[in-house]
Amino acid sequence: MQGIKFDWLKSCPEGLYCQPADCFIDPARAVPRALITHGHADHARPGHEKVLATKETLKIMKVRYPSDLAQHQQLNFGEKIRIGEVTVWLAPAGHILGSAQVVMEYQGQRAVVSGDYKRQADPTAIPFEPITCDLFVTEATFALPVFRHPKPESQLEKLLSSLQAFPERPHLLGVYGLGKCQRILLLLRDLGFDAPIYLHGALVGLTELYRSMGFDFGNLLPVQGVAKSDLSSALVLAPPSATIDRWSRRFTDPRIGIASGWMQVRGRARQRRAEIPLIISDHADWDDLLRTCNETQAETVWITHGREDALAYELGKRGQKAIPLRLSGRQEESE
Ligand SMILES: [Zn+2]
Ligand SMILES: [Zn+2]
Structure with a gap:
């Protein structure tokens, strides 16, 4: 005004x-x-x-x-x-x-x-x-x-349970590229998840910047260039839009999660086709x-x-x- x-x-x-x-x-x-x-x-x-x-x-x-x-x-x-x-x-x-x-x-x-x-x-x-x-x-x-944001750890446990329950399926987690991505990487490591985590190309540059400033994300790998068969049980972080666009076709039968405060709204989770809606907000x-x-x-x-x-x-x-x-x-x- x-x-x-x-x-x-x-x-x-x-x-x-x-x-x-x-x-x-x-x-x-x-x-x-x-x-x-x-x-x-x-x-x-x-x-x-x-x-x-x-x-x-x-x-x-x-x-x-x-x-x-x-x-x-x-x-x-x-x-x-x-x-x-x-x-x-x-x-x-x-x-x-x-x-x-x-x-x-x-x-x-x-x-x-x-x-x-x-x-x-x-x-x-x-x-x-x-x-x-x-x-x-x-x-x-x-x-x-x-809007009441739960503890992010409680939300990420849902993702970890799904990875255990569906070990033969890739998991795509949609995250905003600046802030959310790096926060979630650190939280996953804190929760004991120590397997490699794959990153969509759009998330690599900013995550590298964080790394250059002293943040330790463990083993991160770019999705780019990895064979479809090698991604069959991978955890992949990507921008939320990528989890439902052409890019996601390189994965066979993925389970899709989105980490966002908007996931509190059921309709939004459905719209995003998120089977694993994680209410994590900045x-x-x-x-x-x-x-x-x-x-x-x-x-x-x-x-x-x-x-x-x-x-x-x-x-x-x-x-x-x-x-x-x-x-x-x-x-x-x-x-
Ligand atoms: Zn703003
Ligand atoms: Zn902001």
Whole structure:
């Protein structure tokens, strides 16, 4: 919604704009100066002149946009800098590797833009840190009471049981390529799964980046070039769309799983032909959204990204002034 102002922070067609810093946060179009919360494509776009983000986010952007000419500036968590008349620092968001909340302080007021976040543990991300503030900008991807994310380990046990029950069939698990893929690889290893795991080509580059930053995923092999017969009992991770497209025909009678917060919705699992729907999300669920908004003690909450009205209504009942932002360029999270 245009024209909503917190005096110095406003919602524009390009995204959230901090006027006294002359800077956009996660803009949907190329701008002179952008603060980027994390590497997902709907937040980190190419074409900006200057980009400020965590070291990890900048590395992810380099892998995704190798020819981008943006001037990168790294900011560590907690390190304060001045941009124009604003003090800016980053706090962990717990969403994916390098994901940050942007904290801005100006004339005695503090605004926090959370980007995407979750409160569940994730071996690839530093845990979310609640920051008290006057204005909190929250996401609302799973902001309905029906969304309650179980422990991811309990979900992966379903996959491991299926691998045991159907040892003669390949298993394809659809995972989002940045964050979800690497989180699940680490969780599977933690659960004792030590066989090789095959990766669709689209997942290789970013997983390599994680590996170069010290994450140990055990034995990973590319699917590319492997004979059909050798994949007959393999566990394969792939982008969710690949599990039902032409690519999946190289497997004989696969069992298909999808790991996504959307798997809580039965119709979505059916639509994806997921026999093994795993509810694993990198976003906060309903309870964690409410808890987080409460912990920030923000008088005003702006809501982006998803079920804005449901969350606005509930926060309003609890005494916070909550406003849906309806930023452009934000579709439903494909996570
Ligand atoms: Zn994200
Ligand atoms: Zn997002």
